[in-house]
Amino acid sequence: MRQPRPAARILLVDKADRVLLFRFTPPDDRAPFWCTPGGAIDPGESYAAAARRELLEETGIDADPGREIAQRHVDFLTIEGAEVSADERWFRVNVDAHEVDAAGHTELERQVMTTWRWFARDEVAGWPEMIYPADLTDMLEASDEPR
Template structure:
């Protein structure tokens, strides 16, 4: 962003994210950090921005393959939507995120498809049980993911996407 530019006028990045569950209902999260400050870490779902004319669904599956090496996942409905804004890698990001449910039988991951930025800001991946996520004392995005996952596992996908709180950091 240009110095002095109004953050409200920054373009909003369209993002697809994946809530990937394995046969044991564990969720796959990536462990990220700020490249300039590696001690600032958090966990997050696979996903990223739409490219060209691809659909949200196409972006979700492409990002899942690039970030985790997992292909052939069964993509389900949009669970949640949220707006967020945060500083990362020297710029301000404004995003409109859609979270898709996906299922896979494959739990082996491969990060060979990571972009340069991902290689500089992702330290690994981990499958989490709902209980492990609820007990975690680490930062996880979206906020309340443990609660959202528990509700998903207990009640199934919502009949329409749930609008999550806007998060601004």
Template sequence: MRERPSSRLLLLDALDRLLLFKFVHLAGALQGEMFWATPGGGLDPGESYEAAACREMFEETGIRIADPGRQIARRSVTFTMVDGEQVCSDERYFLIRIGSAEISSTHWTALERAAIAAQRWWRPAELAATTDQVYPEDIVAMLHKAGAW
């Protein structure tokens, strides 16, 4: 199984709301699945986790940052990619605070445009109460442990 290193963004706005994307897969190996997840993605060859976090921040929100700050969490998880490949993902989480909730999808890939059905800024209580699938499953605890909420 291929290892897939990735940087994930725990992006909080000025109201301490967390940005999540709603993924709805209409085709491929994940057809019919719906879940909420953080912005972020896999590292390019030779790229550091920090550099990938900065690149993903720009590609998925339109916001440029020079430094993602410190890594606040890490997890290893096995999952199936859209093309059906199973990977073991080494995910590093970076907490990033921004002043505005305005983001842009201008730089999304075709795959992101096809799979991301919505974006939402979540308050802690809303996220803790949702019955929707959210990844990572312990995201509320992760943010509490980091002192973000």
């Protein structure tokens, strides 16, 4: 049986309209993949508080995540090998520009997510490795502010 996993995920978008993704290299035989910042909520923590904490821990950015922009239910195998059923709440954070500060990464994160980069939207579709969520560009477009 899958474990429930409430989680907060962040679409971190810079002024050049690029999105930050981390490359995960699982310790098992799974292929590397790219994913947005975010992670499981701690007991008693709200989704917004988890989004803010995860953003700070994974990027060094301390910012209000704003309003929730999407909710998704997905089943997957975590990097630690646990089968989970995730209730993901998504937030979008816009920044001018930012260098990732990995000082807040956990020991596991230091082992499995050693690479990150800002992706232009047109790079996402043709990228040779899996990117999660698979419909990332659609999510970005849906979260764009009216111009």
